[in-house]
Amino acid sequence: MADSETKNEIFQKEAAEHAADLEQRGQSVSQVNMNKNLEAKISNPLADIPVDVLMKEVEEFAQEKGMMDILDVLQKGARVAQDPDRFEELDCIDESEKEVIRYERAHRWKHPLRLYFTIIVCSIGAAVQGWDQTGSNGANLSFPLEFGIGDGECDECPNQDRDNWLVGLVNSGPYIGSAFIGCWLSDPCNFYFGRRGTIFISAVFCLITPIGGAVTQSWEQLFITRLLMGIGMGLKGSSVPIFAAENSPATIRGALVMSWQMWTAFGIFLGFCANLAVHTVGDIAWRLQIGSAFIPAVPLCLGIFFCPESPRWYMKKNRYHKAYNSLLRLRFTPLQAARDLYYIHSQLQVEASIVGKSNYLTRFFELFTIPRVRRATLASFVVMIAQQMCGINIIAFYSSTVFVNAGASASDALIASFGFGLVNFVFAWPAIWTIDTYGRRTLLLFTFPQMAWTLLAAGFCFYIPEESTAHLACIALFIYLFAAFYSPGEGPVPFTYSAEVFPLSHREVGMGWAVATCLFWAAVLSISFPRILEAFTPTGTFGFYAALNVTAFVMIFFWVPETKQRTLEELDYIFAVPTRRFMSYNTTKALPWWFKRYVFMHKDAQLEPLYHFDHGVVGAQKQESE
Incomplete structure (x- = not known):
């Protein structure tokens, strides 16, 4: 604790020195403690600078x-x-330049094709992730037989417990x-190879390992190929959500980054389609089901x-x-590119006063010692572990097994799983319009009770007699409803949110932490679910996950x-608000409202806002008028 306090004192001293330096150059600095923002202010570091001083600073920056x-x-x-x-x-910009900014504000979805091409490529990466997840779903019905580790249906086989594990x-x-x-590996790979190079390396892993899995001759070999697939995943x-977030404008960043989940859902759907398409080809069906996941890795x-x-990677x-x-390729005009470049640079200077200097070995520990970063670490942990707690992956990984337990044949189970994949993809679309209007938090708070x-x-519904057609139909109905609530809420938010919340200095290691959290608990779920299903029965298992929701x-x-x-840099002010202040606000004001x-x-009930925008921040005038 003493070391943490010493580090925080150093950071506060650096912040004070930074503020004093700015004041010496003629700036009136808004005193916001960027590790303890009690007033919940969101500030623009350029707002109070006299014009002549600002112009001189820009010239020094350019030199x-x-x-x-x-x-x-x-x-x-x-x-x-x-x-x-x-x-x-402003008199310094002409009417044509003002018209460009007006157009940008009135048409938030109008951006250069290169931006949307980047998002499409990121979406392909997400589809690879989804297809990789579901390749084993249909294969679960046959590869255990191939490798002599159970038949998936015998409850009294002598090695059944071992086989389930x-x-x-x-x-x-x-x-x-x-x-x-x-x-x-994400942090060092991004450091040396950039966002694009890291994504290419991951795509190579995801291209080769499914093919390797399809030709394995033992469960040990299959396990090794899937471990290697995990490196790519x-x-x-x-990296992909960070790449999308750093290239996207703030007004639609959520919608563009959530394409990760939407197209992961599409990849899951394609995986179910592949499972269904080849399930009748005989003994090699499971090999085709696992191997087909290489297909979307090729265009990636x-x-x-x-x-x-990423412009921010270049700036780093x-x-x-x-x-x-890079910004010229992602924005319509040089003015927009220059505006974003200098604003990001100014915010990064403020960010440097929060986190100080760090190296690869210390960045991980700073996720838990620097207050602003620690709050982002906690929030990303919550949204990521919630994705496993909600129970979506007991369906994504084992839907065929669940439906077989509900009395369906292998063929009917695959068809029912196909329906789940379709619902999961279709209902992800509404989040494109809601994630940047209602917000990430609101979507989560609405959808989790529905999933429960x-x-x-x-x-x-498992208590309905199996001989009744309502038995399987009702189980499938509520699983589909569960997916319909998951897809626009907990589906898109975790990867979008985690890619946003960390400062640039800790973004790679922070996102690595967040994704490791998600996938570690996915591994725990995947290992434990067959045993949980056997011990709890389907009704108990579903009830257990409802409580976790x-x-x-x-x-x-x-x-x-x-x-x-x-903007990504303005989030430094959001996460400078102490956790106790945030919890108190939600308990004493938001909940009663x-x-x-x-x-x-x-x-007529009114909710006092938690955050207050200083002038110079987008939205400040609107809040003042309200």
Whole structure:
């Protein structure tokens, strides 16, 4: 504890020195403690700088970064970034440039094709992830027979307990490989190879390992190929959402980054389609089901090199001219690129005063010692572990087994699993429009209670006599309803949220931590579910996961702040608010307001906002008028 306090004192001293330096250069700095933001202010570091001082600083910045050839547009961009809501009052930009900014604000979905191509490539990476997850789903009905580790249906076989654990172990291979190797390689790989290079390496792993799994001759060999697949999945899961988040504008970042989950759902759906398409071909069916996952990895390997590298990664490596060139490909005009470049740079200077200097060996420990980073670590942990607590993967991994336990034939179980995959994909689409309007936190708090009761209902449906057609139909209905609530809520939020919340200095290791958390518990679930199903019965198992949904709801309520429509750097202010302050606000203000508004139907009930925007931050004028 003493070491942590000493480190925090050092960071506060650095922050004070940074503020004093700014004041010496003529700036009026808003005193916000960036590790203990008690007033919950969100500030623009450029807001109070006199224009002449700002222009001088931009010139010094251009000289330092070797960008004097674009000094004029950098100065214009800095003026716009200083107070984005008042760009109309600026004389330094002409009418055509103002029209571009008006258009940007009125049409938040209008962006260059290169941005959308980047998101499409990221979506292909997500589809690879989903297909990899479901290749073993249909194979669970036959590969144990091939390798002599049970028949999946005999409850009195002498080695049944051992066989259940072995089947779970093989299925968990990718998650073990991800949680213990792949996710932690993300930080050094991103450091040396960049976002694009890391994604390419992951795609190669995901291309080769399914083919290797399809030709294995023992369960041990299959387990090893799935471990190696996990390295690719961990690298990809830790890098693709970051890559999408860093390239996306704040207003639609959630919708673009949530494409990870939507297309993971699509990959799961394609995996179910492949399982169903080849299940009648005989003894090699399971080999085709596992091997087919290589297909989407091919366009990922090729497409990633046509995407611009992350501007923030270039800035982290002090390659500002390349960062500007990347932004030119992601924005319509040089003014927009210069505005974003200088605003990000200014916020990164503030961020440096929070986290100080660190190296690869210390960054992991700083996830738990620097207050601003620690709060992001806690929030990302909650949303990631909640994805496993909610029970979605007992269906994604074992839906065929669940439906066989419900009395379906192998063929009918695969058809029912296909329906689950379809629902999971279709109902992910609404999140595109809701994640940046209602927000990440609201979607989670709405959907978790719905998932709890649908799982509980599915469990009770096992009491319906098997000879009744309602038995399988009702179980399938509530599982589909569960997926319909999951897909726009806990489905897209965890990877979107975790890619946003960490400062640039700790983004790779933080995302590695978050994805490792998710996939480690996915491994635990995959290993344990066959045994849990046997011990608890289907009804008890579904009831157990329904209770975990309620637990996850409480954790989200107390520990997960909202991040919608704020730039990645402005989130430093969000996570500077102490956890106790956040919990107190939700307990004493947000919860009573919710009961007044939605239980007692008092339409005039008002909720005092937690966060307050200083002038110079997008949305400040709107909050002032309210």
